[in-house]
């Protein structure tokens with residue numbers, strides 16, 4: 001049942017309200033919250049609001065084509081599901097529901113290393129591409145096993161999260177003493193590396209204590225070679241916000257970057273992703289695809305990010321809201337809404353193809369800078 005007093009939800013925001021009404025308070029705050037004052041959570045949303053669209057007219061939009069490829073796989077829209085831990089917190093089927101929903105649009109799902117279902121079960125339910133998100137665990141042997149299992153299950157890429165040497169100071173999680181209920185686990189990880197997750201301690205998040213014990217904060221550029229030597233899958237870095245890091249990643253031959261501040265859950269005060277995107281796109285200069293997540297709540301948000309050079313955008317909280325509101329059908333509707341809203345926005349701004357989404361379509365300082373060094377053709381691999 002997804003009906004509100006007004007009928008079926010018509011926006012992602014209405015899904016948020018339904019999810020809030022249905023979830024236990026501590027889970028809602030875990031999903032919704034960010035680090036510190038949550039200025040970066042709000043900053044992600046505000047950065048989208050600041051950008052205005054410059055619609056062009058008389059441009060034959062009788063057909064708007066949203067299909068493209070992402071890391072070589074054909075997809076129905078330039079969208080994907082961002083990695084998020086423990087989808088069973090949102091609905092009983094957890095990640096199985098998520099990948100079924102994403103399969104409907106043939107868009108990639110980034111499955112978290114902290115997924116609440118096994119990679120093999122998730123793969124059995126998926127029809128769209130699966131990528132695996134990794135945290136840099138002290139236990140490299142566990143990491144290696146996880147990568148091997150994902151490869152064997154047919155996953156198509158690895159996403160290493162690089163913004164989390166420790167967990168951000170998430171005050172809502174601490175206030176609610178957030179911990180996992182006993183029936184929700186991390187079945188892809190050995191018991192030796194899942195300590196603290198179920199232990200309640202007032203004034204402290206179990207996830208934070210877990211991260212302090214098991215995530216290795218010494219991760220640095222030279223470690224990427226180790227990971228690459230152990231996999232044949234493309235490697236994407238998630239959590240890059242500066243031109244310097246983007247250029248270095250491209251020089252090292254990284255296969256993709258996600259401009260992300262972890263949905264404002266890590267460094268409070270970090271740049272909004274839409275503000276960081278143009279610098280990253282410019283620094284990468286077409287050497288690898290650039291993706292974005294954080295604060296995407298509507299089709300016009302998607303259009304704005306694509307116009308500034310993202311090849312696709314990933315959705316975080318909105319997918320959890322859909323799952324919480326109505327399981328697989330809710331997540332599917334959220335993704336479909338965003339796809340349909342993007343198509344509307346393209347038609348109404350005179351853009352019949354993804355290739356026609358360029359900085360010229362936007363009115364903001366960043367777009368003006370991007371326009372100044374725009375190339376005639378989109379960079380290699382962008383569309």
Ligand SMILES: Cc1cc2nc3c(=O)[nH]c(=O)nc-3n(C[C@H](O)[C@H](O)[C@H](O)COP(=O)(O)O)c2cc1C
Nearest residue numbers: 031082083084085112161262263293294295316317
């Ligand atoms: C409940 C929740 C759990 C998350 N878990 C992970 C995770 O395990 N790994 C990761 O790299 N990012 C994680 N993220 C961050 C998302 O991948 C993504 O960067 C962020 O949610 C995007 O912002 P949005 O929620 O505003 O769309 C999580 C986000 C949320 C809301």
Ligand SMILES: CCCCCCC(=O)C(=O)O
Nearest residue numbers: 085114135207210211265
């Ligand atoms: C590292 C241990 C807990 C993972 C928490 C998932 C996550 O990244 C989040 O934002 O929440």
